[in-house]
Amino acid sequence: MDENVQEAVPPKVRDLYNKGFVAMERGNLDYAITLFARCVDMEPRFLSARKFLRAAEIKQFKAVKPNLISTLIGSASALPYLIKANAQIKSGKPSDALQTLESLFRKNPLNPSAIQLFANAAEAASLPELAIQALSIATDHDPKNTALLTRLGELYMRNKQPRAARECFEVVCQVLPNDGPALKRLKDAMAISSIEGGLEDAIKKGREGYRDQIRDKKQATLLEKESKAVRGTGDFESLEAEYLERIKKEPENINYQRALANLYSSNGHFEKAIAILEDAQKLTAGRDPMVDNAISTARMAMFNRDIEQLRMAGDAAGAARLSEERDIFSFQDLQDRVKRYPNDLQIRFEFGALLYARGQINEAIQQFQMSQRGPQYRARSMYFIGLCFAGKKQYDMAAQQLEKANADMSDMDENKKACLYELGQIYEATNNRPKALDYYKEIYQVDISYRDVSAKIEHGYGTGPSDAP
Numbered sequence: 001m002d003e004n005v006q007e008a009v010p011p012k013v014r015d016l017y018n019k020g021f022v023a024m025e026r027g028n029l030d031y032a033i034t035l036f037a038r039c040v041d042m043e044p045r046f047l048s049a050r051k052f053l054r055a056a057e058i059k060q061f062k063a064v065k066p067n068l069i070s071t072l073i074g075s076a077s078a079l080p081y082l083i084k085a086n087a088q089i090k091s092g093k094p095s096d097a098l099q100t101l102e103s104l105f106r107k108n109p110l111n112p113s114a115i116q117l118f119a120n121a122a123e124a125a126s127l128p129e130l131a132i133q134a135l136s137i138a139t140d141h142d143p144k145n146t147a148l149l150t151r152l153g154e155l156y157m158r159n160k161q162p163r164a165a166r167e168c169f170e171v172v173c174q175v176l177p178n179d180g181p182a183l184k185r186l187k188d189a190m191a192i193s194s195i196e197g198g199l200e201d202a203i204k205k206g207r208e209g210y211r212d213q214i215r216d217k218k219q220a221t222l223l224e225k226e227s228k229a230v231r232g233t234g235d236f237e238s239l240e241a242e243y244l245e246r247i248k249k250e251p252e253n254i255n256y257q258r259a260l261a262n263l264y265s266s267n268g269h270f271e272k273a274i275a276i277l278e279d280a281q282k283l284t285a286g287r288d289p290m291v292d293n294a295i296s297t298a299r300m301a302m303f304n305r306d307i308e309q310l311r312m313a314g315d316a317a318g319a320a321r322l323s324e325e326r327d328i329f330s331f332q333d334l335q336d337r338v339k340r341y342p343n344d345l346q347i348r349f350e351f352g353a354l355l356y357a358r359g360q361i362n363e364a365i366q367q368f369q370m371s372q373r374g375p376q377y378r379a380r381s382m383y384f385i386g387l388c389f390a391g392k393k394q395y396d397m398a399a400q401q402l403e404k405a406n407a408d409m410s411d412m413d414e415n416k417k418a419c420l421y422e423l424g425q426i427y428e429a430t431n432n433r434p435k436a437l438d439y440y441k442e443i444y445q446v447d448i449s450y451r452d453v454s455a456k457i458e459h460g461y462g463t464g465p466s467d468a469p
Contacts, residue, residue, distance in 0.1 A: 013042050017049050024052060025404075029060045037102065044098070044125075047133055051375055054137050057109035078104055078111055085117050094124035110141055116151060128159050139168075140410060146172045146182070153185060162192040236267055254280040254291070261294060270302035289341050296333050300326065330354065338367075345374035349381060361388045379408035383419050390422065395430050399423065412446050421451060433460070 009017070020035030036053035039046055081104035088097035101118045104111065115138045122131035135152040139145060153168030169186035176182050243260040250256065257280040264273035277295045284291060303326035310319040334351040341347055352367030365388045372381035386401035402423045409416040420439045427436035437460045443450050444457045 009039075009043050009046055013039050013046065013049075016042075017046070020049070021052065024056050029056050032056045033060070033106065040102070041099075044095070045127065045130065047129060048375060050130070051133065051137070054105065054109055054134075057105055058137075058141065061109055078108060078114065082113055082117060085114075085121065089117070089121050089124055094121040097121035098125065098130075110138065112138070112142070112145065112148065115148065119151060119155065123155070128155065131155055132159070143171070143411075144175055146175050150182070150185070153189065157189060157192075162189045165189040236263070239263060252283060254283055254288070257283075258291065258294065261298070265294075265298050265301065268305070270298045270305065273298045274302070287340075289337070289344055289347070292337055292340070296337070299329065299333070303329065331358070345371045345377055349374075349377045352381070352384060356384055356388060361391055364388055379405045379419075380415065382408065383415070383422070386419075386422060386426075390426055390429075395426050399426050402426065412442075417443050417447060417450055421453070424456070 016035050016039050020032045020039065023029075023035060024032035033053060033056045036049050036056065039049035040053060043049070081100055085097040085100040085104075088094070088100060098118065098121050101114050101121065104114050105118075108114070115134055118134050119131040122128065122134065132152065132155055135148055135155065139148050139152060142148060149168045149172050153165040153172070156162070156165035156168065166186065166189040169182065169189050172182045173179070173186050240260065240263065243256055243263065246256045247253075247260065257276050261273040261276040261280070264270070264276065274295055277291055277298065281288065281291050281295065303322065307319050307322050307326065310316075310322060331354060334347065334354055337344070337347050338351050348367045349371035352364045352371060355361075355364035355367060365385055368381040368385045368388070371377045372385070382401045382405035386398045386405060389395070389398035389401060402419055406416065406419045406423065409419060420442050424436040424439040427433070427439070437457070440453050440456050440460070443453045448454050
């Protein structure tokens with residue numbers, strides 16, 4: 001089962017998952033861990049259950065402040081699990097190794113050796129999505145661990161996700177700027193990701209550079225040309241001709257059509273890109289969300305180009321009319337794609353954000369309630385639901401949603417700062433200024449220049465402008 005949403009699992013497992021989620025929200029971590037563990041025992045590919053299992057384990061683990069002695073004891077107690085799991089993998093029993101390591105994660109879910117071994121076992125069990133999840137969770141809590149990032153990046157490359165791999169390798173190169181192999185991996189990922197999947201199926205397993213991973217030198221040369229053409233450094237005409245020739249030889253292979261469309265879009269030829277993508281769409285009977293998204297992106301880019309040209313020519317009225325057309329297109333396009341791909345949570349999230357911007361609050365809430373089922377959209381969806389409730393002056397429900405979103409955001413990035421700020425705004429609106437200040441202080445301690453947080457804090461301490469004589 002490749003799906004990680006709860007509708008895709010049997011009712012019994014879904015019921016356990018729902019009970020585990022409720023237990024976790026109520027702070028009953030032991031019970032939540034037990035329920036989620038039963039879910040993944042019955043459905044190893046149920047990624048949402050495994051994600052929350054790990055989250056509960058990590059929360060429980062971090063609640064205990066370790067000292068030197070407990071750390072040493074923990075490291076020693078982990079060794080038997082690691083030895084057993086390694087032996088199980090070597091003897092061709094990777095599923096057993098996964099269960100062994102899950103037992104270790106109950107004691108320490110952030111053990112880096114266990115995480116690496118878990119990824120090995122998941123790959124051996126033909127569960128690459130599980131290996132990716134395990135390493136992703138680990139890097140969220142240890143974002144500068146170059147070993148884990150490198151392992152995750154290589155796993156992304158083997159599973160035809162070069163853009164995600166590039167993000168991993170970029171962090172590694174920031175930490176190790178003079179590391180030759182790290183720079184080489186980043187270069188390979190950048191070259192391959194530039195084609196938007198056009199040639200990703202040519203990647204082979206291994207750590208060698210992309211010239212050795214491609215079937216022949218001619219294919220490698222094509223990648224180099226694509227990289228140069230996208231950067232605007234030449235080779236556009238020769239690469240265009242080469243792709244057209246490949247499409248002629250293999251008209252059913254939409255990868256070449258997508259790659260050519262990407263080349264056109266990257267060089268501003270949006271009309272040509274759209275024409276090629278529409279041909280590809282016919283081959284898929286109009287049911288390929290990636291092609292649909294590429295067409296929409298090209299159309300929006302074409303609108304933006306034409307609007308800018310009108311503005312540069314001094315035609316403000318024409319630019320305004322075309323901007324209105326663009327906004328109408330954007331709304332109708334997303335609305336249509338939600339209907340065509342009702343299970344695509346990214347489209348639902350984007351449509352919800354557009355509805356919110358248009359002031360269609362109830363409709364936006366409906367979309368965000370759907371999109372929050374996806375782990376990668378959960379926190380941001382709850383954040384927007386909170387904003388929607390706040391806009392309706394339903395402050396109690398707004399605070400609940402924002403509190404949940406805040407708890408889901410581990411890093412103090414722009415998303416978390418925005419969430420904390422909105423919580424402060426809500427508690428100010430409900431005359432709970434002390435609690436509002438607590439949230440503003442969290443931002444103030446890491447970013448004193450964020451919005452008007454500095455003025456709010458200074459006023460709260462009685463040193464703001466309104467307190468001056």
